[in-house]
Amino acid sequence: MPSRSLLADAFRACPVHVHQKHIEFTSLQEIPDSHKWAQLDDDEQHPLIDPVITESVPVIDLRDPNALQKIGHACKTWGVFQVTNHGIPTSLLESVESASRSLFSLPIQQKLKAARSPDGVSGYGVARISSFFSKHMWSEGFTIVDSPLEHFRQLWSHDHTKFCDTIEEYKKEMQKLARRLTWLMLGSLGITKKDLKWSGPTDESKKGSAAIQLNYYPACPDPDHAMGLAAHTDSTLLTILHQSNTSGLQVLKEGIGWVTVPPIPGGLVVNVGDLLHILSNGLYQSVLHRAVVNRTKHRLSIAFLHGPPSSVQISPLQKLTGPNHPPLYRPITWNEYLGTKAKYFNNALSSMRICAPFKWSG
Numbered sequence: 001m002p003s004r005s006l007l008a009d010a011f012r013a014c015p016v017h018v019h020q021k022h023i024e025f026t027s028l029q030e031i032p033d034s035h036k037w038a039q040l041d042d043d044e045q046h047p048l049i050d051p052v053i054t055e056s057v058p059v060i061d062l063r064d065p066n067a068l069q070k071i072g073h074a075c076k077t078w079g080v081f082q083v084t085n086h087g088i089p090t091s092l093l094e095s096v097e098s099a100s101r102s103l104f105s106l107p108i109q110q111k112l113k114a115a116r117s118p119d120g121v122s123g124y125g126v127a128r129i130s131s132f133f134s135k136h137m138w139s140e141g142f143t144i145v146d147s148p149l150e151h152f153r154q155l156w157s158h159d160h161t162k163f164c165d166t167i168e169e170y171k172k173e174m175q176k177l178a179r180r181l182t183w184l185m186l187g188s189l190g191i192t193k194k195d196l197k198w199s200g201p202t203d204e205s206k207k208g209s210a211a212i213q214l215n216y217y218p219a220c221p222d223p224d225h226a227m228g229l230a231a232h233t234d235s236t237l238l239t240i241l242h243q244s245n246t247s248g249l250q251v252l253k254e255g256i257g258w259v260t261v262p263p264i265p266g267g268l269v270v271n272v273g274d275l276l277h278i279l280s281n282g283l284y285q286s287v288l289h290r291a292v293v294n295r296t297k298h299r300l301s302i303a304f305l306h307g308p309p310s311s312v313q314i315s316p317l318q319k320l321t322g323p324n325h326p327p328l329y330r331p332i333t334w335n336e337y338l339g340t341k342a343k344y345f346n347n348a349l350s351s352m353r354i355c356a357p358f359k360w361s362g
């Protein structure tokens with residue numbers, strides 16, 4: 001594992017102060033006004049779609065000989081897909097889920113010992129994007145960048161080692177899968193390792209950076225007026241999400257509305273992130289998604305946020321630009337992009353556009 005990644009420096013210059021009292025969700029019989037959102041299904045522009053009667057997010061078996069082409073199609077049309085036969089052992093997914101469950105079950109005072117600082121990236125707290133909303137979200141999060149040792153020692157003074165080992169193993173396996181998926185996603189656009197200067201296979205400094213986000217959504221007495229995690233795109237190349245067996249993830253499909261991504265046994269959700277959208281010069285969409293909550297069941301999700309080495313400049317790949325397709329975005333590093341996102345949130349991409357968007361044909 002690389003010692004300390006530059007990603008930890010990303011928010012030093014743009015601290016996020018979220019003025020939110022930490023509450024014990026489970027003790028509440030009704031949602032307080034601070035957490036009450038407008039009726040979620042009232043959005044006429046983006047209605048909620050029943051996945052049984054409409055299209056659903058593609059499920060791709062990585063052993064399928066046509067996986068490359070199916071992945072390319074999913075990235076262009078949905079910006080998200082689920083993968084099966086991905087090689088991550090079920091036992092590891094269960095261990096990381098169980099570690100997350102233990103973490104969020106701790107008393108609030110204990111969790112706050114590992115609270116994320118306003119200018120930090122790692123630790124316990126609300127989602128960074130909370131500062132953009134007047135209402136609070138019905139969730140708790142824990143972000144891991146680099147080693148979780150110090151925070152885990154504060155949470156569990158005696159048995160933190162086993163939780164650290166689980167996270168390290170998860171990071172190692174997910175890193176491999178993320179690199180494989182990146183090549184499949186870029187490969188279906190005709191991009192090879194030669195086209196990407198920072199793609200060296202072994203050099204530590206060229207390995208992508210990553211963060212792990214543990215999300216916990218307690219059961220909620222009024223789920224239609226609560227938001228687990230508000231609509232956002234991920235500031236990554238790609239995100240791999242494991243969700244516990246309760247549904248809650250929804251993605252916005254253009255021209256259709258919010259579509260639920262149901263948990264499937266052994267499946268992992270893969271989102272196209274903003275940096276892959278930039279690399280692909282707009283061919284792949286970074287998917288807008290959100291998490292809703294459930295009246296009786298709590299839900300956990302574990303996101304592996306995969307990015308490039310944090311100091312590498314990301315810009316539209318030369319092979320995907322030309323007279324009819326000029327570069328849509330200026331070059332930017334992952335760290336700079338996280339700063340831009342912290343400032344402009346869902347307008348971050350448009351803030352770095354250098355030419356008017358165009359439609360790709362085909």
Ligand SMILES: C=C1C[C@]23C[C@@]1(O)CC[C@H]2[C@@]12CCC[C@@](C)(C(=O)O1)[C@H]2[C@@H]3C(=O)O
Nearest residue numbers: 121127128129143211213232234235305341
């Ligand atoms: C690498 C990162 C992406 C992220 C910000 C972070 O530094 C670590 C947490 C990530 C996360 C997870 C929940 C949703 C999200 C929007 C947020 O508030 O924190 C993402 C951030 C992102 O993708 O922009």
Ligand SMILES: O=C(O)CCC(=O)C(=O)O
Nearest residue numbers: 213215248249291301303
């Ligand atoms: O919990 C989910 O389904 C979504 C989580 C998510 O979008 C994230 O962690 O970035």
Ligand SMILES: [Fe+2]
Nearest residue numbers: 232233234289
């Ligand atoms: Fe996300």
